[in-house]
Amino acid sequence: MKFIVRWTGKPSAQQPAIERFMKTGGNPPDSVTQLGRWHAIGEFSGVAIVEATDTSGLAAWLLQWGDLFSFTVCPALSDEELGAALAAHQTASK
Incomplete structure (x- = not known):
């Protein structure tokens, strides 16, 4: 499953980060595949798209940085995956 991981740095944590x-x-553990990561210019924040079969590796990775950043994580779908879900929903709604 793919996840969108967003982070915001705590103001006092920039130098330690x-x-x-x-x-x-900043790489994730072997059980998490990082598909891409982007850092905001002029802000202490960013976003990564990762893939993991379960959330334990993802949790371990975020806990390694939890003293410096706050995180939001949500499941992610590609256009194709969302299209299939929307088609199934339309079919079920008829």
Whole structure:
């Protein structure tokens, strides 16, 4: 399953976050595949699209950064996946 992960840095955490990112690369554990990650210019925030078969690896990754960032995570669908869900919904609604 794919997830949208958004983060916002805590104001006092910018320097520790920079140091940790430069040291670790911020990569998720092996059980989570990062499909893409983007950082907002001029803000202490960003977004990543990841894929995981369960949420335990995702939770472990976010807990590693929870002292520096707040996160929101939600399931994500591609256009094709959403189209299939909408078609099924239209069929069921008739």
